[in-house]
Amino acid sequence: MISVLVVDDQVLIRAGLAALLRAAGLTVVGEAADGEEAVRLAVELKPDVVLMDIRMPDMDGIHATERILATAEPPKPKVLILTTFDLDEYVYNALRLGASGFLLKDTPPERVIAAIHTVASGDILLAPTATKRLIEAFADPPAPAPHPQLDRLTARENEVLRLVGHALSNKEIAERLSVSEGTVKTHLNRLMAKLGLTSRAQVVVLSYDSGLVKPATG
Structure with a gap:
């Protein structure tokens, strides 16, 4: 059973979320x-x-995310x-630090539950097109800074990195490269390990920061 820690400074929102999660069969181990x-x-409850x-x-949630991870x-x-707004620099910075994804506070309850199951299972990036739009809004790469470990990636790992940056799912990448989804996941896990990344969202951010993927214009 998935365990969840609910963090919100507004007691009614916090209590409402906790009640929603419990009703869906999730374990709320704590509220902050x-x-x-x-x-x-x-650290204490290990959700x-x-x-x-x-x-x-x-x-705030950015610094808390950084310290927790x-x-x-x-x-x-x-x-x-x-978050209240999808185009929020706070959210962008949290993704850069390793957050697994984001939800708007007006997200329907069933999608909140589905999102928790998604990230808990390791399918980290939520709503890839929305995340891509967020990153494009705040990425500022006039002078791209290649990650010092990028040269350790194989040609196929670089290709997977670029395609993840374009918000393609593992299934779409597998179809593009004519390989299995399992092979894509293996390449993704290996490149994340080499680059010291902990979430798919960080992979997307890095693809922009390094200049491998260019923000859309117009």
């Missing part, structure tokens, strides 16, 4: 009202998924960001 409490509880509000007083013991929790 701010980033500091979220970091402490994530599978942290449902993280992005804007909170004192420590830096301090939690493997297997590290998947952090799913909750």
Whole structure:
């Protein structure tokens, strides 16, 4: 059973989310009202998924995400960001730091549950086209900075990196390269390990930061 830590500074939203998750058969192991409490509880309770509000007083969701992913013991929790606006630089920075995806706060309940199952299973990036649009909005690569480990990637791993950056799913990449989805997943896992990345969202961000994928214009 998937365990979830719910983080939101508004008590009614926090309680509502917790009730929704419990009704769907998920285990709510804790609730946190701010980033500091979220970091402490994530280490103590070891949830599978942290449902993280992005804007909170004192420590916000960005810094809480960074600290949780830096301090939690493997297997590290998947952090799913909750936000009011999809084009939000706070969310972009959280994805850069390793958050597994994001949801708008007006997302229908059934999609919230599905999203938690998705990230918990390791299919990290949610709504790839929305994530791509977010990254294109805030990527600023006038002078691309190649990752120092990019030259360690094989030609096929570079190709998978580029296609992930274009928001293609594993199935779409497999069809494009005429290989199995399992082979795509293997290449993706290997390139993430070589680059020190923990989420598919980070792969997309890196593809833009390195200049491998160019933001759309117009």
